[in-house]
Amino acid sequence: MARATDIKFMRRTLQLAQKGSGFVSSNPMVGAVIVKNGKVIGEGFHQRFGEAHAEINAIESASQPVRGATLYCNLESCCHRNKKTPPCIPRIIREGIKRVVIASLDPNPEVNGKGVEFLRNAGIVVETGIMQEESDELNRFFFKYITTMLPYVTLKVAQSIDGKITEKIGEQTWLSAKASQLLVHKWRSAYDAVLIGANTVKIDNPQLTVRYIVGRNPIRVVLDGNLTLNAKYRLFHADYSSKTIVISQGNQDKKRIKRYKGLNCEVISIPGGSNNRIPIKDILRVLVQKNITSILVEGGQQIFSQFISQECVDEIAVFIAPKILGRGLSTFDLENTDMGRDFKLIRYEECGADVLLTYRI
Amino acid sequence: MARATDIKFMRRTLQLAQKGSGFVSSNPMVGAVIVKNGKVIGEGFHQRFGEAHAEINAIESASQPVRGATLYCNLESCCHRNKKTPPCIPRIIREGIKRVVIASLDPNPEVNGKGVEFLRNAGIVVETGIMQEESDELNRFFFKYITTMLPYVTLKVAQSIDGKITEKIGEQTWLSAKASQLLVHKWRSAYDAVLIGANTVKIDNPQLTVRYIVGRNPIRVVLDGNLTLNAKYRLFHADYSSKTIVISQGNQDKKRIKRYKGLNCEVISIPGGSNNRIPIKDILRVLVQKNITSILVEGGQQIFSQFISQECVDEIAVFIAPKILGRGLSTFDLENTDMGRDFKLIRYEECGADVLLTYRI
Numbered sequence: 001m002a003r004a005t006d007i008k009f010m011r012r013t014l015q016l017a018q019k020g021s022g023f024v025s026s027n028p029m030v031g032a033v034i035v036k037n038g039k040v041i042g043e044g045f046h047q048r049f050g051e052a053h054a055e056i057n058a059i060e061s062a063s064q065p066v067r068g069a070t071l072y073c074n075l076e077s078c079c080h081r082n083k084k085t086p087p088c089i090p091r092i093i094r095e096g097i098k099r100v101v102i103a104s105l106d107p108n109p110e111v112n113g114k115g116v117e118f119l120r121n122a123g124i125v126v127e128t129g130i131m132q133e134e135s136d137e138l139n140r141f142f143f144k145y146i147t148t149m150l151p152y153v154t155l156k157v158a159q160s161i162d163g164k165i166t167e168k169i170g171e172q173t174w175l176s177a178k179a180s181q182l183l184v185h186k187w188r189s190a191y192d193a194v195l196i197g198a199n200t201v202k203i204d205n206p207q208l209t210v211r212y213i214v215g216r217n218p219i220r221v222v223l224d225g226n227l228t229l230n231a232k233y234r235l236f237h238a239d240y241s242s243k244t245i246v247i248s249q250g251n252q253d254k255k256r257i258k259r260y261k262g263l264n265c266e267v268i269s270i271p272g273g274s275n276n277r278i279p280i281k282d283i284l285r286v287l288v289q290k291n292i293t294s295i296l297v298e299g300g301q302q303i304f305s306q307f308i309s310q311e312c313v314d315e316i317a318v319f320i321a322p323k324i325l326g327r328g329l330s331t332f333d334l335e336n337t338d339m340g341r342d343f344k345l346i347r348y349e350e351c352g353a354d355v356l357l358t359y360r361i
Numbered sequence: 362m363a364r365a366t367d368i369k370f371m372r373r374t375l376q377l378a379q380k381g382s383g384f385v386s387s388n389p390m391v392g393a394v395i396v397k398n399g400k401v402i403g404e405g406f407h408q409r410f411g412e413a414h415a416e417i418n419a420i421e422s423a424s425q426p427v428r429g430a431t432l433y434c435n436l437e438s439c440c441h442r443n444k445k446t447p448p449c450i451p452r453i454i455r456e457g458i459k460r461v462v463i464a465s466l467d468p469n470p471e472v473n474g475k476g477v478e479f480l481r482n483a484g485i486v487v488e489t490g491i492m493q494e495e496s497d498e499l500n501r502f503f504f505k506y507i508t509t510m511l512p513y514v515t516l517k518v519a520q521s522i523d524g525k526i527t528e529k530i531g532e533q534t535w536l537s538a539k540a541s542q543l544l545v546h547k548w549r550s551a552y553d554a555v556l557i558g559a560n561t562v563k564i565d566n567p568q569l570t571v572r573y574i575v576g577r578n579p580i581r582v583v584l585d586g587n588l589t590l591n592a593k594y595r596l597f598h599a600d601y602s603s604k605t606i607v608i609s610q611g612n613q614d615k616k617r618i619k620r621y622k623g624l625n626c627e628v629i630s631i632p633g634g635s636n637n638r639i640p641i642k643d644i645l646r647v648l649v650q651k652n653i654t655s656i657l658v659e660g661g662q663q664i665f666s667q668f669i670s671q672e673c674v675d676e677i678a679v680f681i682a683p684k685i686l687g688r689g690l691s692t693f694d695l696e697n698t699d700m701g702r703d704f705k706l707i708r709y710e711e712c713g714a715d716v717l718l719t720y721r722i
Contacts, residue, residue, distance in 0.1 A: 162693045163692070324693055331524070332685055345716060359683055
């Protein structure tokens with residue numbers, strides 16, 4: 001089969017995989033397409049964590065017997081058994097699939113390459129690496145998580161041309177274009193959690209929900225070391241369907257913890273580090289245990305700076321509004337500037353009146 | 362003739378006009394193409410201030426008689442006589458050109474529309490507005506100058522993602538990618554002058570010449586209110602073929618002025634304003650009298666901020682390096698932030714590892 005055809009069907013496979021965005025973690029997004037005589041006879045994707053895998057959904061949706069067909073799958077099929085659903089490979093073999101085309105090998109050390117080997121040993125033709133770059137990009141949250149057991153962290157910054165996030169310290173400044181806000185809501189529906197500092201809660205009083213598009217709400221995480229918040233903030237609004245997690249430092253005063261009882265939230269205490277602050281990595285380790293494999297960090301300056309200086313950032317998305325503030329709060333405040341070096345520009349695009357610059361480490 | 366053909370020849374006309382960049386101000390860049398029976402029979406451009414105009418050069422280069430031909434010219438041909446060369450229009454009429462295609466009307470109030478009228482009265486078919494946007498862009502320096510009698514001012518900023526221009530105050534930080542530096546040298550060869558503050562001279566000791574490409578050097582302007590510089594700075598190097606202009610404030614001490622004697626520079630004193638600083642507009646008015654119709658402002662923070670807060674900026678070109686400095690000197694320091702509002706993003710592009718964002722007012 002021509003490579004152009006493989007690319008066509010893999011593109012469809014990735015589209016299907018994407019449909020699981022926001023619902024499948026800590027699993028990867030996986031799509032599957034079954035093709036026979038050049039025609040798609042079955043499609044499926046992994047829809048929700050704990051439910052059937054893409055390959056099975058595709059096989060079961062097939063409009064005719066899949067014997068002799070080609071299966072497209074963006075991720076190497078699973079062969080390990082210590083998980084919620086039976087492994088897919090025996091089923092693929094049993095159904096008589098003749099050829100399997102894969103975009104990315106599963107970086108999960110329990111699978112990596114073994115799935116391909118398994119299929120080949122059963123006489124199935126396996127091709128890998130078709131649209132791998134797009135596939136790796138799609139599942140970058142999962143890849144980070146499965147190889148490091150830490151969540152993928154993106155800082156979302158909305159700043160002026162001259163790197164200011166607010167005009168006056170302690171006051172909110174609206175900088176982003178509507179198109180940028182829409183995109184952020186889309187991201188919120190894809191990331192497992194959104195994280196901000198208590199100071200930003202006090203100044204902006206944000207909801208951190210998905211409103212401008214249709215999508216599921218993320219878990220909301222507030223770093224509130226000394227438990228200084230209360231019920232008046234919208235973050236604790238009862239209507240909110242997902243959990244709010246408050247991270248506090250060490251053993252807090254019982255009276256303070258009591259204030260949070262009855263609020264729609266969970267308080268997690270983590271010991272502070274040498275400088276009396278909770279090490280960011282400790283926070284990430286706690287959150288990953290709650291199935292949070294991706295975090296969108298939305299501010300403010302101190303939170304951004306701690307993530308950068310403690311090297312806990314995978315991606316920085318900077319929305320630059322067409323304004324010069326001239327004074328006000330800078331996006332970052334780093335004691336040791338060496339920490340902020342070595343980023344790579346991945347993408348640059350227009351977003352309403354703003355520019356969106358995406359950097360990775 | 363089809364519009365597509367007109368666009369093709371006008372594109373060539375603009376390419377020719379561009380060749381005058383850096384050499385024709387305070388005149389506009391003008392190109393001319395003469396087409397007969399669908400073939401180019403003559404080409405020309407305005408090569409140097411005071412020399413022949415594009416139309417004349419094209420007519421005189423023609424490989425056959427231009428009678429009955431079409432003349433493409435990006436700018437409306439001149440009919441006024443108070444200038445260095447005779448007006449082009451009588452020559453165009455005399456040569457028997459049948460049709461004239463123009464991109465932009467000449468904003469010079471002495472011409473604006475009168476040239477077209479003159480041609481039409483002579484029975485010549487005139488079309489205007491072909492590729493006008495590109496043509497207006499090409500001659501934006503001239504358009505600003507001729508309509509306001511002030512130079513076109515571009516701030517060239519090289520900053521980190523977080524809007525810092527140096528890591529430590531008083532020290533130079535190299536931020537820009539090689540590709541960005543090349544582009545800046547290209548700009549230097551196109552702008553009439555490059556302007557910086559005395560503080561930047563002391564910290565960076567730049568040459569402000571064109572070295573990375575082949576091109577003519579700009580005039581160098583230093584704002585040195587109290588005449589604090591001396592011969593050790595490269596700006597005063599004798600090799601430099603163009604002038605260096607030092608702008609000082611009010612009546613300076615004779616001993617200080619004496620220090621500048623023998624240096625390859627001119628000292629111009631301008632009275633300070635109410636805050637003991639020279640109003641930027643007064644500087645621009647003095648420079649425009651020296652035939653400087655475009656200025657590239659290269660720093661530092663105080664100079665950038667004065668230009669912005671005194672509303673003397675037409676364009677801001679921001680090179681963003683893929684670094685976070687976290688601390689250091691911000692690009693701007695504005696007392697009144699309202700001054701920095703209302704920019705418009707015109708272009709965004711990759712430049713090596715940097716992003717270049719171009720804003721206009």
